[in-house]
Amino acid sequence: MDLPRLLNPEQIAAVTFGDGPQLVLAGAGSGKTRVITHRIAWLIAERGVEPYRIAAVTFTNKAAGEMRERVDRLLGLPEGARSEVFVGTFHRFALRLLRRYGERVGVSPGFSILDTQDQLALMKRAIEDEDLDPSTVTPRAVLSAVSDAKNRLIGPGRFASEASGFFETRAARAFHRYQKLLRQANGVDFDDMIALAVQLLEQEEVLRQRMQRRLRYLLVDEFQDTNFAQLRLVELAIGAGGSLTAVGDEDQSIYRWRGAELDNILRFEDAFPGATVHKLERNYRSTQNILDASGALVSNNEQRRGKRLWTDHGPGERIALHYAGDEGDEARWIAARMRQLHDSYTWTEMAILVRTNAQTRALEDELLRQRIPYSLVAGVRFYERAEIKDLVAYLRVLRNPRDNLSLRRILNQPPRGIGKATAQALFEEAEAMGSALWDALRFARLRGVSQRGRSALLRFRELIEQLRTLAATQDLPTVLQEVIEATGYARLLSKDDADAQARLENVREFLSAAQEFNEDAGATDLPALVGSIGALEAPPRRDPDPGDDEEDGDDASPLGPEEDSDPLTMFLDYVSLVSDIDGLQTDAGVSVMTLHSAKGLEFPVVFVAGLEDGLLPHFNSQAPEELEEERRLLYVGMTRAERRLHLTSCSRRRIAGRYQDQEPSPFLPELPEAQLEITESAARMPRYDSRLTGVHSFFGDRTSAAPAPRPTPSSLGVAPASASRGRTSPLAPAPNPGVAVRPQMSVRHPTLGRGVVLAVEGDGDSAKITVFFDRSGKRRLLAKYAGLEPG
DNA sequence: TGTTCGCTTGTTTTT
DNA sequence: CAAGCGAACA
Numbered sequence: 028m029d030l031p032r033l034l035n036p037e038q039i040a041a042v043t044f045g046d047g048p049q050l051v052l053a054g055a056g057s058g059k060t061r062v063i064t065h066r067i068a069w070l071i072a073e074r075g076v077e078p079y080r081i082a083a084v085t086f087t088n089k090a091a092g093e094m095r096e097r098v099d100r101l102l103g104l105p106e107g108a109r110s111e112v113f114v115g116t117f118h119r120f121a122l123r124l125l126r127r128y129g130e131r132v133g134v135s136p137g138f139s140i141l142d143t144q145d146q147l148a149l150m151k152r153a154i155e156d157e158d159l160d161p162s163t164v165t166p167r168a169v170l171s172a173v174s175d176a177k178n179r180l181i182g183p184g185r186f187a188s189e190a191s192g193f194f195e196t197r198a199a200r201a202f203h204r205y206q207k208l209l210r211q212a213n214g215v216d217f218d219d220m221i222a223l224a225v226q227l228l229e230q231e232e233v234l235r236q237r238m239q240r241r242l243r244y245l246l247v248d249e250f251q252d253t254n255f256a257q258l259r260l261v262e263l264a265i266g267a268g269g270s271l272t273a274v275g276d277e278d279q280s281i282y283r284w285r286g287a288e289l290d291n292i293l294r295f296e297d298a299f300p301g302a303t304v305h306k307l308e309r310n311y312r313s314t315q316n317i318l319d320a321s322g323a324l325v326s327n328n329e330q331r332r333g334k335r336l337w338t339d340h341g342p343g344e345r346i347a348l349h350y351a352g353d354e355g356d357e358a359r360w361i362a363a364r365m366r367q368l369h370d371s372y373t374w375t376e377m378a379i380l381v382r383t384n385a386q387t388r389a390l391e392d393e394l395l396r397q398r399i400p401y402s403l404v405a406g407v408r409f410y411e412r413a414e415i416k417d418l419v420a421y422l423r424v425l426r427n428p429r430d431n432l433s434l435r436r437i438l439n440q441p442p443r444g445i446g447k448a449t450a451q452a453l454f455e456e457a458e459a460m461g462s463a464l465w466d467a468l469r470f471a472r473l474r475g476v477s478q479r480g481r482s483a484l485l486r487f488r489e490l491i492e493q494l495r496t497l498a499a500t501q502d503l504p505t506v507l508q509e510v511i512e513a514t515g516y517a518r519l520l521s522k523d524d525a526d527a528q529a530r531l532e533n534v535r536e537f538l539s540a541a542q543e544f545n546e547d548a549g550a551t552d553l554p555a556l557v558g559s560i561g562a563l564e565a566p567p568r569r570d571p572d573p574g575d576d577e578e579d580g581d582d583a584s585p586l587g588p589e590e591d592s593d594p595l596t597m598f599l600d601y602v603s604l605v606s607d608i609d610g611l612q613t614d615a616g617v618s619v620m621t622l623h624s625a626k627g628l629e630f631p632v633v634f635v636a637g638l639e640d641g642l643l644p645h646f647n648s649q650a651p652e653e654l655e656e657e658r659r660l661l662y663v664g665m666t667r668a669e670r671r672l673h674l675t676s677c678s679r680r681r682i683a684g685r686y687q688d689q690e691p692s693p694f695l696p697e698l699p700e701a702q703l704e705i706t707e708s709a710a711r712m713p714r715y716d717s718r719l720t721g722v723h724s725f726f727g728d729r730t731s732a733a734p735a736p737r738p739t740p741s742s743l744g745v746a747p748a749s750a751s752r753g754r755t756s757p758l759a760p761a762p763n764p765g766v767a768v769r770p771q772m773s774v775r776h777p778t779l780g781r782g783v784v785l786a787v788e789g790d791g792d793s794a795k796i797t798v799f800f801d802r803s804g805k806r807r808l809l810a811k812y813a814g815l816e817p818g
Numbered sequence: 819t820g821t822t823c824g825c826t827t828g829t830t831t832t833t
Numbered sequence: 834c835a836a837g838c839g840a841a842c843a
Binding site: 086087088116117118143217218220221252281282284285382383384385408439442444445446447448449479480604621622623624642645646647648656660682683 | 819820828829830831832833
């Protein structure tokens with residue numbers, strides 16, 4: 028391999044690093060995928076490492092797919108051939124282990140994977156079953172606590188023993204019940220996947236040893252996004268004798284809320300003593316202006332190791348910062364600017380990035396109106412649409428009879444005469460029998476169910492049994508087709524209102540996804556969709572003990588990947604693990620997506636919209652660590668741009684249907700003015716004159732200590748006094764009149780009763796108030812909705 | 819039993 | 834503004 032021709036010296040150092048742990052701090056656009064893929068190829072070609080001894084783990088299927096393709100190309104494999112290097116996501120890695128050895132940690136082979144919606148539904152039931160008040164112990168809050176716990180490998184038992192205070196003690200009960208219901212249904216949630224894989228490797232010594240003996244080189248991408256459990260999984264998989272290459276960038280860590288531990292990268296050497304650290308600071312993506320501006324921004328963060336990116340691309344254009352009126356005006360400006368740039372760039376070379384999915388609506392409207400082709404990442408995610416979830420639920424019930432959650436979902440969908448009363452009787456009977464709903468359906472006597480209800484249940488049972496028989500012999504598309512027909516779903520969607528038509532279209536798309544999946548899976552090598560994990564561990568064995576030790580030499584026996592999973596399970600796993608970004612059509616016009624989904628992507632022309640206080644940083648993320656993460660989020664957005672970067676900010680915006688005055692993001696003053704070119708929309712309504720009220724423009728604030736001349740407000744956008752935000756505009760909603768809430772104050776809430784204010788973050792309508800209520804403990808409220816009164 | 823209507827409620831990011 | 838929920842109606 029002619030590395031000097033392909034890579035810069037820093038990259039070469041990381042690629043040709045010998046054995047032991049290394050951390051590669053790879054700045055945005057510094058070629059980290061290049062480093063990972065070349066290292067894999069180098070290990071194989073130059074060091075003679077067998078491919079199955081190498082694994083690369085990423086966070087998205089898309090990243091994994093690209094990586095795999097590049098590795099295979101570097102290795103000079105013929106078109107379509109795949110090396111035995113494992114390339115896949117953390118979740119797929121864990122899932123693979125669980126599909127094989129899950130029984131050792133309490134899940135049976137056909138287990139179902141719950142998505143967020145399923146989890147919420149299950150948690151609601153858990154809270155109900157525990158007779159907790161869902162308005163104080165909200166399913167969302169408990170779920171978030173449970174997720175945190177699982178990410179830190181804390182189970183219901185330890186959670187309960189460490190719980191203190193009103194909320195936690197109740198959450199502990201809900202957690203316990205939730206987990207019980209989950210396992211009863213033979214289900215696993217997202218966080219369980221990692222946690223159970225860890226448990227499996229910790230507890231099954233022989234399996235762990237075999238894994239460690241086999242796997243010598245592990246490369247982990249986006250290391251800054253790993254959580255505690257994932258770090259543990261990495262340690263267990265690689266063992267003391269293997270070599271870990273962790274690649275990441277602390278400035279691009281944007282998943283704290285999902286448990287990502289920044290310390291995993293900041294304090295890498297603590298977990299892996301003697302680790303070598305390489306820094307990649309040469310950027311191949313952006314202009315120097317973009318690097319300087321984004322670098323200046325992120326240098327305001329405390330939590331970083333620090334690096335300085337450089338490029339030989341030259342300064343390039345300045346960054347356009349535009350102040351718009353409202354979101355419609357913002358969208359028009361962006362669209363107009365895109366039209367101008369379309370002379371030199373194709374639509375697909377442009378992207379609009381936003382903080383929240385809700386922002387895409389106005390943008391979409393305008394792009395539609397102007398007939399600018401675009402593709403939206405996310406929105407309502409395909410596999411979360413009700414009609415798709417219904418069909419998936421049918422498939423799950425076929426595969427996993429104990430899946431009570433899915434069974435409940437489809438029991439009367441489409442409507443088949445199993446009403447509330449009938450369903451309730453069935454649930455109670457199952458409860459009394461202590462068995463799964465499906466078994467109750469088969470054996471229960473169903474007292475007190477009407478004749479109609481009884482026969483409806485019977486028909487449903489026969490339907491499922493018949494489909495299950497079919498599933499045992501027919502291929503996936505055939506089964507799905509039959510599900511659609513036999514269940515009456517086809518009829519349900521054959522109405523000709525627009526809504527039914529759209530849903531039918533989705534169902535068709537789902538069916539064709541199944542067909543495609545089926546064809547790919549039938550080929551000798553793996554479907555690109557799925558990603559291989561086969562080579563990793565010992566071959567599957569039908570005897571229940573993977574532990575007995577006769578496998579000398581099985582190191583060299585690569586496994587037909589996934590061959591021990593049936594196609595239906597593989598398809599369901601695929602459906603559970605695809606993400607929005609995986610389906611991004613880069614050839615379908617302008618891309619519109621959230622900042623989170625944009626990570627890892629790059630575009631010649633980038634717009635980051637909605638740079639307003641409360642949106643970016645989001646009003647829900649105001650704690651110091653959260654604020655730093657919001658800053659990183661903007662940093663990630665800015666560094667997606669290759670040549671032209673635009674930032675926009677509105678003076679008012681519709682939020683939840685009401686116009687709200689907005690202030691420019693506090694991050695804007697952190698950008699060096701030298702790199703900016705600022706414009707303001709005519710539609711931007713002047714509010715009031717800062718000179719009269721003695722309020723600084725936000726740029727002025729930086730230099731407010733000195734009476735230095737500052738840029739004129741009209742060119743920079745005027746920021747009104749924060750204390751009076753939302754009160755001066757006739758368009759603003761009526762604020763809580765006259766109630767200035769401050770800490771220590773005693774207040775009364777219309778439904779939550781009396782409490783004491785603990786903290787106030789922000790101000791005006793978007794202020795977030797933390798109150799400790801006598802009855803329900805600590806709650807965070809939005810001032811706009813709180814309706815608090817002194818008391 | 820199934821559908822529709824009006825009410826309340828509450829807002830981030832996603833493997 | 835929307836989603837979600839319960840109650841009233843067909």
